[in-house]
Amino acid sequence: MQILCTSADMKCPWEGQRDQLDGHLSKCAFDALRYIITPLMTENEQLKELIGKFHDDNQQLRDQTGQLAIQANKYQREIQDINQQLAQLKTQLQNQEIKEQERHRSVWEYIDGDNFDAFLRETGVGMATRLAVKCLKPCLIIDEFQNEWMIRFEKFFADNAEMECGTSKARRWYKRAT
Numbered sequence: 587m588q589i590l591c592t593s594a595d596m597k598c599p600w601e602g603q604r605d606q607l608d609g610h611l612s613k614c615a616f617d618a619l620r621y622i623i624t625p626l627m628t629e630n631e632q633l634k635e636l637i638g639k640f641h642d643d644n645q646q647l648r649d650q651t652g653q654l655a656i657q658a659n660k661y662q663r664e665i666q667d668i669n670q671q672l673a674q675l676k677t678q679l680q681n682q683e684i685k686e687q688e689r690h691r692s693v694w695e696y697i698d699g700d701n702f703d704a705f706l707r708e709t710g711v712g713m714a715t716r717l718a719v720k721c722l723k724p725c726l727i728i729d730e731f732q733n734e735w736m737i738r739f740e741k742f743f744a745d746n747a748e749m750e751c752g753t754s755k756a757r758r759w760y761k762r763a764t
């Protein structure tokens with residue numbers, strides 16, 4: 587019956603009769619190196635285990651990265667939705683503000699003036715301009731928004747209905763149009 591060398595685990599190819607084993611072991615190169623090879627084999631096994639563990643960890647990390655990417659996509663879409671909603675709300679708010687402003691707006695039409703020409707002359711406005719201004723009948727627009735009043739003339743240079751300069755005092759009359 588053939589038996590293997592006791593160092594067959596280290597890949598010694600010898601096989602022979604039991605009574606020949608001692609003779610082989612006395613010159614078996616594998617058996618002679620057992621004290622070196624055994625710790626190397628143990629170390630090799632440990633490294634293999636470690637590689638296996640790293641491989642598993644790597645796979646787990648890949649899975650997690652994939653899930654995170656899916657989640658990031660989802661959040662990105664949600665952010666886009668929220669931004670759209672914000673834009674819509676902003677537009678709605680602006681529209682409401684405009685409506686609010688328009689609700690408190692009143693337009694006053696010019697009816698008559700008193701001493702306006704003399705007033706302009708005194709402030710140093712030239713004749714050509716005074717003649718042009720005489721023909722203008724600017725509307726007075728009053729806006730009220732959040733307790734603040736804004737009064738302005740349409741197509742005109744001044745923003746006071748009553749003016750005083752030097753000895754001249756001028757007045758203009760308006761009636762509410764809208």
Ligand SMILES: [Zn+2]
Pocket residue numbers: 591592593594598599600610611614615616617
């Ligand atoms: Zn051997």
